[in-house]
Amino acid sequence: HFRLAAFCALLLLLFFCxxxxxxxxxxxxxxxSANPPVVKPFDHEPQPFPEEEKANLPVFTMDYPRIQVPFxxxxxxxLASFAxxxxxxxxxxxxxxxxxxxxxxxxxxxxxIMHSVxxxxxxxxxxxxxxxxMLPPIVLENGYFMPTRPFFENIGTVVWYAVVGTLWNSIGxxxxxxxxxxxxxxxxxxxxxxxxxxxxxxxxxxxxxxALNVFEDIGVNEQLYIVIFGxxxxxxxxxxxxxxxxxxxxxxxVVESTDVFLGVARFFVVGIGGVLFGFLFGFVAAFTxxxxxxxxxxxxxxxxxxxxxxxxxxxxxxxxxxxxIVMCAITMKYYVEENVSQRSCTTIRHVVKxxxxxxETLIFFFLGVVTITTEHEWNWAxxxxxxxxxxxxxxxxxxxxxxxxxxxxxxxxxYKDQFGLAYxxxxxxxxxxxxFTLPDNINRKNLFVTASVAIIIFTVFIQGISIRPxxxxxxxxxxxxxLNTINVEVHSRLMEHVVCGIEDLCGQWSHYYWKDKFKKFxxxxxxxxxxxxxxxxxxxxxxYKKLELQNAMELLDTPMGDISAAPxxxxxxxxxxxxxxxxxxxxxxxxxxxxxxxxxxMYQIRQKTIAFTSKHNLPNNSQAQEILIRRHQSIRRSIRxxxxxxxxxxxxxxxxxxxxGGNLESAFTLRRRSHGDGKVAxxxxxxxxxxxxxxxxxxxxxxxxxxxQQPGAPGVDTVDERGLGSLKGSSLRGRKAPLPAPRKxxxxxxxxxxxxxxxxxxxxxxxGTGRPLIRHSSQGSRGSWxx
Amino acid sequence: xxSRASTLLREEEIEEIKKETGFSHSQITRLxxxxxxxxxxxxxxxxxxxxxxxxxxxxxxxxxxxxNAFFPEGEDQVNFRGFMRTLAxxxxxxxxxxxKDPTASExxxxxxxxxxxxxxxxxxDRDDKISRDELLQVLRMMVGVNISDxxxxxxxxxxxxxxxxxxxxxxxxxxxxxxxxxVDVEQKMSIRFLH
Numbered sequence: 001h002f003r004l005a006a007f008c009a010l011l012l013l014l015f016f017c018x019x020x021x022x023x024x025x026x027x028x029x030x031x032x033s034a035n036p037p038v039v040k041p042f043d044h045e046p047q048p049f050p051e052e053e054k055a056n057l058p059v060f061t062m063d064y065p066r067i068q069v070p071f072x073x074x075x076x077x078x079l080a081s082f083a084x085x086x087x088x089x090x091x092x093x094x095x096x097x098x099x100x101x102x103x104x105x106x107x108x109x110x111x112x113i114m115h116s117v118x119x120x121x122x123x124x125x126x127x128x129x130x131x132x133x134m135l136p137p138i139v140l141e142n143g144y145f146m147p148t149r150p151f152f153e154n155i156g157t158v159v160w161y162a163v164v165g166t167l168w169n170s171i172g173x174x175x176x177x178x179x180x181x182x183x184x185x186x187x188x189x190x191x192x193x194x195x196x197x198x199x200x201x202x203x204x205x206x207x208x209x210x211a212l213n214v215f216e217d218i219g220v221n222e223q224l225y226i227v228i229f230g231x232x233x234x235x236x237x238x239x240x241x242x243x244x245x246x247x248x249x250x251x252x253x254v255v256e257s258t259d260v261f262l263g264v265a266r267f268f269v270v271g272i273g274g275v276l277f278g279f280l281f282g283f284v285a286a287f288t289x290x291x292x293x294x295x296x297x298x299x300x301x302x303x304x305x306x307x308x309x310x311x312x313x314x315x316x317x318x319x320x321x322x323x324x325i326v327m328c329a330i331t332m333k334y335y336v337e338e339n340v341s342q343r344s345c346t347t348i349r350h351v352v353k354x355x356x357x358x359x360e361t362l363i364f365f366f367l368g369v370v371t372i373t374t375e376h377e378w379n380w381a382x383x384x385x386x387x388x389x390x391x392x393x394x395x396x397x398x399x400x401x402x403x404x405x406x407x408x409x410x411x412x413x414x415y416k417d418q419f420g421l422a423y424x425x426x427x428x429x430x431x432x433x434x435x436f437t438l439p440d441n442i443n444r445k446n447l448f449v450t451a452s453v454a455i456i457i458f459t460v461f462i463q464g465i466s467i468r469p470x471x472x473x474x475x476x477x478x479x480x481x482x483l484n485t486i487n488v489e490v491h492s493r494l495m496e497h498v499v500c501g502i503e504d505l506c507g508q509w510s511h512y513y514w515k516d517k518f519k520k521f522x523x524x525x526x527x528x529x530x531x532x533x534x535x536x537x538x539x540x541x542x543x544y545k546k547l548e549l550q551n552a553m554e555l556l557d558t559p560m561g562d563i564s565a566a567p568x569x570x571x572x573x574x575x576x577x578x579x580x581x582x583x584x585x586x587x588x589x590x591x592x593x594x595x596x597x598x599x600x601x602m603y604q605i606r607q608k609t610i611a612f613t614s615k616h617n618l619p620n621n622s623q624a625q626e627i628l629i630r631r632h633q634s635i636r637r638s639i640r641x642x643x644x645x646x647x648x649x650x651x652x653x654x655x656x657x658x659x660x661g662g663n664l665e666s667a668f669t670l671r672r673r674s675h676g677d678g679k680v681a682x683x684x685x686x687x688x689x690x691x692x693x694x695x696x697x698x699x700x701x702x703x704x705x706x707x708x709q710q711p712g713a714p715g716v717d718t719v720d721e722r723g724l725g726s727l728k729g730s731s732l733r734g735r736k737a738p739l740p741a742p743r744k745x746x747x748x749x750x751x752x753x754x755x756x757x758x759x760x761x762x763x764x765x766x767x768g769t770g771r772p773l774i775r776h777s778s779q780g781s782r783g784s785w786x787x
Numbered sequence: 788x789x790s791r792a793s794t795l796l797r798e799e800e801i802e803e804i805k806k807e808t809g810f811s812h813s814q815i816t817r818l819x820x821x822x823x824x825x826x827x828x829x830x831x832x833x834x835x836x837x838x839x840x841x842x843x844x845x846x847x848x849x850x851x852x853x854x855n856a857f858f859p860e861g862e863d864q865v866n867f868r869g870f871m872r873t874l875a876x877x878x879x880x881x882x883x884x885x886x887k888d889p890t891a892s893e894x895x896x897x898x899x900x901x902x903x904x905x906x907x908x909x910x911x912d913r914d915d916k917i918s919r920d921e922l923l924q925v926l927r928m929m930v931g932v933n934i935s936d937x938x939x940x941x942x943x944x945x946x947x948x949x950x951x952x953x954x955x956x957x958x959x960x961x962x963x964x965x966x967x968x969x970v971d972v973e974q975k976m977s978i979r980f981l982h
Contacts, residue, residue, distance in 0.1 A: 410879060411974050486946050487966045493929060494849065495905055495975045501853040502877055503978055504843035507821050594942050601931040603848050626932065627846050 079110075080361040098213055098464045100364045100428070104457065107368020115372045127437040131321075134359050135430070136311045139322050140304075141356030142233055143329030144349075150226045158230030160405050161421075163271075165231065165397050166204050166238040172393040174200030177385065186381035191444055194246055199448050201242035202435050203390060203455055207428025208232035214468045215424070221477040224417050228424050236430070237271040237320040243434060244318070274320035278327025281310035285328070286335035286530040293532060299344035300351060303336060335530040363429040370432075371453050377446035386451045387458055390427075398422040416476045423467055426459040427452075486594055493602050603627060796867070804868065808875035808895055814980045818874065822867050832864035833857070848928045852908045860913070876904045879977040899964070901976040906963050916957040919943055 064071075083106045087093055093102070151158070174197035181188045181196065208228045215225050245263040285306035292299050310328040314321035337345050398421050406412040413421070435452040438445050796819050804815055823829075825837050838844060838854040847853065857865050857873045865873075875895035893900060909917040909925050922943045930939065950958045950966040958966075 410977065410979055411971075485949050485966065486942060487949050488970055490926065490929070490942075490946060491905065491963075491967055492970060492975060494908065494925065495972070497847055497849045497929065498853055498905065498908065499877065499976060499978060501844055501847040501850060502874065504841060504847070505838070505853070506818060506874065506978070506980070507824070590941070591945065594945060597934060597938060598930070598942065601934050602929050603931065627848050630932070 076365075077358060077362065080106075080365045081358070083365070084357075084361055095217070096465065096468070098460070100360075101461050101464055103361060103364035104368040104371075104460060107365040108372060109368070110365075111369035111372030114369065127433060130363075130429070130433040130436075131315070132312075134363055135322075135433075136308055136325060137352070137355035137359040138363075139233070139311075139325050140307050140329055141352050142229070143307075143326035144333055144352050146229070146326070146330060147222075147226065148330060148334075150222050151230060154223060154226050154230070157405055157409060158227055159234060161227060161398075161401060162231045162234035163238050163267075165401055166201075166206075166235040166242070168397040168401070169204035169390075169393050170197065170201040170238075170242055172200075172397070173204065173386070173389045174198075176389045176393070177382070180381070180385045183381075186379065188379060188382050188444070188447070191447075195442055195444070198243065198246035198438070198442075199435075199451070201239060201246055202438075202448075203386065203427060203431055203452060205235055205239045205427065205430050205434070206232050206425045207430055208424060208426060211424035211426050211464075211467065214464070214471070215420075218468060218472060218476075220420065220471065221417075223411055223413070224420050224476070227421060233322060233326055236322040237274060238267065239430075239434070240318075240320055241267045241270050247439065270319045271323060273317065274314055274323030275327050277314050277319070278310055278324040278329075279331055281306050281313075281324070282328040282331025283530065285332045286339070289336045289339040290530060290532040292340065296341050296344055299340045300348045303332060303348050304351070306332065335526070339530075339532050367429060367432060367456065371457070374449060375446050376450040376453075377444070378450055379447055382447060383451045383454050387455055390455060390459075394425045395422045414477070416474050419474065420467075420471055420476050423463060423470065426463055427456045428460070429456075432456055486591065486598070489595065489598050490602075493598075497603075800868075804871050807868075808871050809878055810871065810875065810980065815871065817981060818871065819867060822870055832866045833870065834864055849908065849925070852911075852925070852928075855911075856904065856908060874980075876901055877976060877978045877980075879979060880973045896977075898972055901972055902964055902967065903960065905972075905976065906960050909958075916955070916959050917947075917963070918957045919947060922946060922958070 080103070083103060084099070087099060087102050174193070177200060178191075178193050178196040180186065181191050206228075208231070211228055212225070212232075215228065241263065245259070245266065285302055288302050288306070289299060292302070307325050307328045311321045311325040314324035336348075340348070398418050402413050402418050402421075431452055435449050438448060442448070796816065801812060801815050804810065805812065810818070822833070825841070826833055827837060827840070828834070835854055835858070838857070844850040844854065857870065859865075859869065872895065878896040880896055880898070906917070907913070909921050911921060923939060926939055926943055926946075947956060947958060950962045952962055952965070953959070
């Protein structure tokens, strides 16, 4: 009965709308409408009431014109939204028929109704309204939620397909259509080349909304998704340029080569200009949010205002506004989300999505409506050939372009991917809006409109509906994202670390080079300027940034968050039953918790340094320090010859970790007693625990009496020092500890002779129980580390 | 092997390495210069200290294991051939290689061999099984300090449980392959070597 209710609401609104429309008609002096108006006493009269005869005080009045515009707008939005609710009542519908189809269908129905009562729909798809109001929210949402990492990794491919692909399509379709026009039988001889090219450039604009929904639903591999996504966004630059160029040229009788050259130059201005504007506004927005900590309520406003501003300013200069707003969103998002409060962040995301959904819904809806109510000119030949050529040229284009670009890609597109790309090239609303902006002096404008509508409807309906079964049938490469085995997560991370290590080993700067370069720049310059407080703000974030091992240990003690308080896992497992472990049942909740734990705590892949011989041998990174500190033991051990062959490692002691519930003091005494070596660390004074930072940070003293004065200290050691330096000051959390510069050589220094280390270890255990890092606690005050 | 001259790479060697590993000529020469720059002792082989000297490896949580993978059983020095042989595992798989004659031995960068490389990172004692302890060691390396041993133990148990099919409480190589069958190993374990 929900459906019934929805349908009733729908009908109600419909009548309300048409009723409202009738009122407009009747008040419109131009149309001699005979529609029975609803009660409307005053609308003809702008004068105030005193003109009326002496009547009684009106108890009930209506003043429709005053609220007309916002009222109708609201009703239309509600209508479209009800339609959307209606679709999602049954999930099955949206699997098979993409939402855009459904919306267009409803729009068609409403349009038919309106047409039959001879009314005009609101001019939503007029050029101005569409490009200034309806399009920006959609593009903003695309830019804001763009998966940046895959995008930038594939940016070459994306730009390639967007630019060259669109060019290819436009010119191909244009030329073919022109050839067709030459054939007399079809009756379209009056369309000249420029007009054909113009039309072709309009319909080459791919609008992948429906395709993306399908891709997401069946989980195609990331590469495909991002290429279609990016292509849909970026071919705007090309389309705008082509459109302007061709429409300019359509007026001219002769095309000269300088015009073509200017066109190319214009393309660069448009594209790059858009990107630059986007960056500019993005940075300004980020900078603004740095100061909004006292006015949290208006924080979301800045995101919207700045991005809209970027769009409008780009439109002002007739450069690619879509690229401007996308770049603005991408730039802004990263910094703004660090500066604003959590609630503002949520608000921003929600509002962005909401606006985009409304816009999209309205657009498709009106597409259906306007289809019925505009004038059409139908020419079988032209339209059918348009469809054919659009299809053929896109397929060819993808094929050829992929052949060229594949050698440059690590993951190449196979034929199935290419098919997905080609078939997913649906046309949408941009095409439609553009065709309306065609100048009226083109005498076959109606034909173009009809052809555009035809192609949109064809692609959205036929291709949109069939793409899903086809893709599933050909078994396109799926994404790995949702493989929910712990194995995959762990092993994948292992592989990533390995590849990272091997790349470092080869001294190779792969395509991560620019990414790292940018990251460095980002960390050093941009973040300082744009982010209010480079330190981690909330305690949860501090937890994960754990610069000081000490803090991390303390946090394990306190019941905090979901790290230490993982009762279900801990309670399931009893440490004592080492050998005979009964096969445990792991509940789904436990597995989810494991996934959470792993994803939050596994080390990220290291961000690479630029050059092997840079001044800063290691990136200033808490994770790096932590890994290094923990690995310190094994590094030292491994340098001892023959040590590495020993596979037997004491089970839980190789890498230091604190048992939950224990504190450091007890841990110290425990360990010390078990080793029982007398040489060092007898002075387990309370001092060691009071200056609790110190013991943990006391690494790398080769021997107690050796003043470490090696300026040529290797990377390993000097990081220890740095690790010390930053560990010491708890106030240094989040701040990058300055490197002790004089101690850093300019080139990679040689490792100090291992022999220097060996005597230190020889006294002690060979069995390699990971000696606690706190061994040299006594050296706290002495020695070479400087604050 | 004292003088530098004796360690220059000869054409025949390059050809042999090319055949064995599939690297191109320029890749091999480039990697050779890298090899020599790492080889501080200038004796034509690398030792573990030479690898340790690479700072980025020092902060790689699996640095030890990676280094260890270069050294064959029981040896402490690796020459250029061995170096390249290990690196060959990371060459991207090209389509045209799949059409080579099936009687030739499997190339070093096949999917199986890549998986074997990863497998051997766990399986230090080379018994062709990843035991719970071996798994725990690697997990401990990869995971931050906030995880208690119990939690890690449970994760390890779950990992084995998911993969283990013959009930021996450890992961054999075939089980390893099976559990990663949907993962795009060819891409994950590939590096685009520069020319």
